[in-house]
Amino acid sequence: xxxxxxxxxxxxxxxxxxxxxxxxxxxxxxxxxxxxxxxxxxxxxxxxxxxxxxxxxxxxxxxxxxxxxxxxxxxxxxxxxxxxxxxxxxxxxxxxxxxxxxxxxxxxxxxxxxxxxxxxxxxxxxxxxxxxxxxxxxxxxxxxxxxxxxxxxxxxxxxxxxxxxxxxxxxxxxxxxxxxxxxxxxxxxxxxxxxxxxxxxxxxxxxxxxxxxxxxxxxxxxxxxxxxxxxxxxxxxxxxxxxxxxxxxxxxxxxxxxxxx
Ligand code: HXC
Numbered sequence: 001x002x003x004x005x006x007x008x009x010x011x012x013x014x015x016x017x018x019x020x021x022x023x024x025x026x027x028x029x030x031x032x033x034x035x036x037x038x039x040x041x042x043x044x045x046x047x048x049x050x051x052x053x054x055x056x057x058x059x060x061x062x063x064x065x066x067x068x069x070x071x072x073x074x075x076x077x078x079x080x081x082x083x084x085x086x087x088x089x090x091x092x093x094x095x096x097x098x099x100x101x102x103x104x105x106x107x108x109x110x111x112x113x114x115x116x117x118x119x120x121x122x123x124x125x126x127x128x129x130x131x132x133x134x135x136x137x138x139x140x141x142x143x144x145x146x147x148x149x150x151x152x153x154x155x156x157x158x159x160x161x162x163x164x165x166x167x168x169x170x171x172x173x174x175x176x177x178x179x180x181x182x183x184x185x186x187x188x189x190x191x192x193x194x195x196x197x198x199x200x201x202x203x204x205x206x207x208x209x210x211x212x213x214x215x216x217x218x219x220x221x222x223x224x225x226x227x228x229x230x231x232x233x234x235x236x237x238x239x240x241x242x243x244x245x246x247x248x249x250x251x252x253x254x255x256x257x258x259x260x261x
Contacts, residue, residue, distance in 0.1 A: 001042055005032040008039050013201030014194060015043035015099075019056040025063035026056045028084075028112045032066075036090035044097050050201035050208065050260065052097065053193055054120055055104040056113075058186065061129070064111025067138060084112065084144050091144055094119045098209050100200055104193035105129045106186050110168070115144040118153060121212060123179065124193045125171045126186035131179060132168035152219060153179045204242030205260035 001008055007018040017039050019026040026032075043049045056062055065084065073083070085091050094101055094116070103117040106126035114131045117123050133146040141147065142163060151159035154169075154177040161167060174180045184192045200208060210233045217226040237243045242258045249256035 001039065003035045003039060005029075006035050006039050008043070010043070010046070010049055011194075012198045013048060013050045014197040015039075015046070015049040015052045016194070016197075017043070017052060017054050019054075019062055022057050022060075024066065025060045025108065026113065027063050027066040027068075028116070029066035029069045030086060030089075033084065033086065033089040033091070037088050037093040040090060040093035040097060040101070041088070044093070044099050047260075049099060050203075050205050051197040052099050052101045053104060053197040054094075054101055054116075055106075055190065055193065056109075057107065058128075059107040060113075061103070061105040061107060061109040062113030062116060063108055064113050064134070065143075090116070091119065098212070100197075100208060100212055102193060102197050102200070104189050105131075105180070106189050108132075108168075111135050111142065111146070112144050115142060115146045115149065118149040118179075119145060121215075122181045123174075124189070124196065125174055125180040125183050126189040127171050127183055128186045129171040129174065129180070129183075130168045131174050132166060133163045134166035134168075136164060137166045150179075153177070202258070204240060204246065204258045206240045207237050207242060210237055 005021050007020050009016045017036065019032065021027060021032055040052065043052050101120040103120035103123045105117050105123055106128050108130050109117045110132045111134055114133055133142045133150060135141050147163055150162065158177055162169065169177065169179065171180065171183045175183050214230045214233050217229045241261055245258060246256045
């Protein structure tokens, strides 16, 4: 894959994608969002990749949409472009990925950067991470899930305050509020997030997909629908060879050997 603004590497069943516009604080311009979309789609299509790890730099995950690129637009041109969901870009690719996508965030995750981390399945944060929706400071508002996913993750009071004032949340507060799954020292972030992604990649792929879909149902559906979906999905996992293997391995006191089918 010939990409400039994202770096891609595959290791042990994990597709590692690194945002790479360091001079612009990984600001999300159209080139980056389109290249990131291609990278995610390509990894998603690769049977050998069973988890995707999305990360940025040490100082910044991403500082949001590229303001200098965005500022030339008016309503008509943004509407015509369907910004930020431009053609097959990263927003759709992350939203629709069946492969779990884990975000590893160090430094600033602001505006579209915070929204991108929240679009992933969960976030592991370095102790240096800072999350915020500062769009109000430039006279606009979140446009890729900030008012929706942040509110679902941390509740109305914190989301409203952050979106209305631009106040950032540090890693401690983010963990306390349920925005991130855990915090690790900055120097251990990549290794620790990779170990987590590798663990997911080693699990039975069809069971992983079903769990991802079922947990997402809890976010979007009524409890009764979610419980019904979960029960059917649970029963369906018994159709997978990996399920029989996992239970046999337990009974025989050995490690399971998953074939991901
Ligand atoms: C374009 C950006 C940028 C951005 C930083 N840069 N953020 N360029 N768009 N969002 C550029 C700066 O212009 C500068 O370029 C270089 O990166 C370094 O940034 P500094 O500001 O000098 O660094 P620092 O003082 O360390 O401050 C870091 C920062 C600050 C706190 C992250 O840059 C900042 O507040 N950025 C904007 C954050 C923001 O408002 N995000 C929301 C965007 S709107 P030069 O060339 O001068 O060196 C949005 C809407 C989402 O995200 C809609 C859906 C996608």
